[in-house]
Amino acid sequence: MSRESLHAALNRLHQELQGSPELDEESRRLLDELTADIGRTREAAGGQAHASRLEAMAVRFESSHPDLAASLRGIADALGRIGL
Numbered sequence: 301m302s303r304e305s306l307h308a309a310l311n312r313l314h315q316e317l318q319g320s321p322e323l324d325e326e327s328r329r330l331l332d333e334l335t336a337d338i339g340r341t342r343e344a345a346g347g348q349a350h351a352s353r354l355e356a357m358a359v360r361f362e363s364s365h366p367d368l369a370a371s372l373r374g375i376a377d378a379l380g381r382i383g384l
Contacts, residue, residue, distance in 0.1 A: 309371070312371060355376055
């Protein structure tokens, strides 16, 4: 996955977050913070830490928001494939 594809995946995640009114405020804040962090580090090292956070968030949302969990895992995989 290229950096452009990662950017597109982050945009899809952001759209999913906007369309999930049932997320509690803390979950929404954590996901917004995570996507912002990833966006800032796409050009730098540090992706492994973000991949770990993404996986932890995916586990948290697996039963209540499976599509969101899948998106988070996809982004974590993409970060690994492009070396971030």
